[in-house]
Amino acid sequence: MWVLFTLTVGVVFVIGLLSSTIMERRTETLYLDRPRVEIEPLDPRGEVWGQNYPNQYESWKATLDTSFMSKHNGNANIDMLERYPNLVMLWAGYGFAKDYNQSKGHMYAVTDLMESLRTGGPTTPDSGPMPSTCWSCKGPDVPRLMSEVGPKEFYSGKWAKYGGEQVNPVGCADCHDEKTMDLKITRPALIEAFERQGKDINRASHQEKRSLVCAQCHVEYYFDKKRPLAEGVAYLTLPWDNGTTAEEMEAYYDAREFTDWTHKLSKAPMLKAQHPGYELYEQGIHAKRGVSCADCHMPYRSEGGIKFTDHKIQSPLNNMANSCVVCHREGENELTKNVYSTMDKVLEARTILEDLLVKLHIEAEFAWKQGASEEQMKDILMDIRHAQWRWDYAAASHGGAFHAPIETLRVISTGIKIAQEGRLKLVRILTELGYTGEVPMPDVSTKAKAQAYIGLDMDKLNTEKQNFIDNVLPQWMEKAEKREAGYTTHTATGK
């Protein structure tokens, strides 16, 4: 009996050991490849999320790169007004005539805003030319602040109001849920635009969200100061109620008699198109085949044997092997030639329209000087508004020439038609006023000459900005550092 007893003891002991090995291997799962930190909801600091997702974090930081220049775009530091002085004329009387640089990587979102002459040099929280709404697209501090004060309060007041509150550039919390890393829409403007169209953005599929998280910012917008329950607040609104084509958005604005600014030279009631990238893209063939923004601009990358989504958002022309060649097997050289040939053609048409618009503004200014009346100029001013809207819709979409070249060309061509009709009307007015010669064109062939012509005091603006950078900005940075030092970061304890 004792033999049996001893044997049984042995068997039970071994079963116990087996259970132990099972438990050991189960416990490994709690700590192996697990997130290192528990990310607080809406934590705006990319470096915290980066401890859990180093590959995505490092590729996100790589958007600091400014070494790439494609034929027409890229991520380099380019003063666009220097390169295209016509732009100064087209935007006379508006902030963009002061300063306009080629957009760079997301990491520059906040610093570019601080350094741009368009935000001026505010010295107090309620000074400066821009409203606080301008922060809406600059970083993950936006959803953080909006969850604290709500969108309406966020949009109220001046840009300088949030100095020291917004320091993190476009990053993780803008697009991702901190617990599941699912894609999340954080900007109310897009959610509300969907609601007005009768759609619920939360029902969008994952593939659709791979475009919609970009559409939070890369869309045309305006500040609706007449919104019920928010009068006087620069409420960020997407003009999508009629649709997203150039004509539909124009009709939306015309119906509301909305104007972005009055042109300094021609006195036309102007519209500014701000980057309708998503809207124009949706009309192109890639979108129609179900390709999302991330498919080309954030393709998969394999580094060190690990495959992950490349968060260095950049021109696919700088990453053709992973971006284009995955589907289009013609080879990089051939593809590059195809892309550039299309873009060249769109640029050709766009340049024609730009030149016409400059002439239009100057000829209108001349007509006013000759004594034209408001009644005589009314239709011409609307033509200027519509023609330049079409030019801006095409130009500001940043890639419309690739995303939807045919639609972009169509929009430009209608712009050319309207511009020329405006000029025909001007000729008749000038003849009525007794002037039959060619309108003299001033020499505005450089940025400096153009800015002088439209009466910008660049020295004053630059000094103001320098003062801001030297005196106000350090205070904002200090305030932000203090605030963020108070954030706690919890290490993940496993489940």
Place this chain on the structure above:
Amino acid sequence: MKFFSYFKPPPQWIIFVTVLVGVIVGMLFYSVYVSNAISYLSDDPKTCVNCHVMMPEYATWRHSSHGRVTNCNDCHVPHTNPVAKYAFKAMDGLGHATAFTLRSEPQVIRMKEAGKAVVQENCKRCHSALNQNVGLLNISLKEANHDQGKLCWQCHREVPHGKVKGLTSTPNARVPTLDSPVPGWLTKNFKKQTK
């Protein structure tokens, strides 16, 4: 009956033996519970990730074209008849359990011959309609080993687990791994750990 009466313990041992048998059975139940053994009868992909070494396979499958239309067993277990299915599961499972217990899994886990044969048959099983007009494709592992054709994944190499394999090739993937085996109704009364 005489056979069983041989095992009956002497009267003064009956209680002790009963208790001991109870202990053994209890430990067996515990082993079955903690190893999640019953789950292996199902086709749920979560089951395969009972072993964390399968995390990269789960993650790559989930991100692949097959991620929403198949589960692990659709490809890796024979579907010719139920007996073949469960017999294969049993043999395979015992092999896996042994390797996992003895910690003998390699850094790069690859299918063995039996597994390859099964997967090839399953590729054909689902994609037969597409393959009707392409003669290359009605190949079994045996034929491929005799150079009479190629296995499907010799060309379709990324499908579905990708070309680069390894225990650490998906370090941040969200995979539904096992939680603590202590059930919630017990732990909710424990004092919470301070962070």
